[in-house]
Amino acid sequence: MVKKKLISKEKLDEIKGFEEIMDLVIDEHEKLEVEKKQREAEKLNDSYLLYNFLEDEAHRLEKLSKFFDTKINNYKNFNQTSHILKKQDLQRKQIKKDLAEFQMSEYSPLNKHLEKLFNALF
Structure with missing residues (x-):
């Protein structure tokens, strides 16, 4: 102050x-x-x-x-790590098998494109 x-x-x-x-x-x-x-x-x-x-x-x-x-x-x-890993491994194998079967079918998109490519070259 x-x-x-x-x-x-x-x-x-x-x-x-x-x-x-x-x-x-x-x-x-x-x-x-x-x-x-x-x-x-x-x-x-x-x-x-x-x-x-x-x-x-x-x-x-x-x-x-x-x-x-x-x-x-x-x-x-x-x-549960080992159990989860085994389960994922089985799922991966099953998906891989299903994908391979689908791609090997006659009307698969891969076969259709390969057929178009092959017909275009020959």
């Missing part, structure tokens, strides 16, 4: 025209102090927001850790 000083009557008479300018200077000084206080309050708010973010992030990471721990335990206890 601005400290008020006692001014003699002689000096008051000398600065009579400058009273409004002095009020403006004092108002600017008070505005600067208010802005400074607002910045300090924002800093405190920013630190709270940062702390809150870090706390939420810690909780999120803790939940992820628990999730992956559960997933790893399930994987260790109930591993």
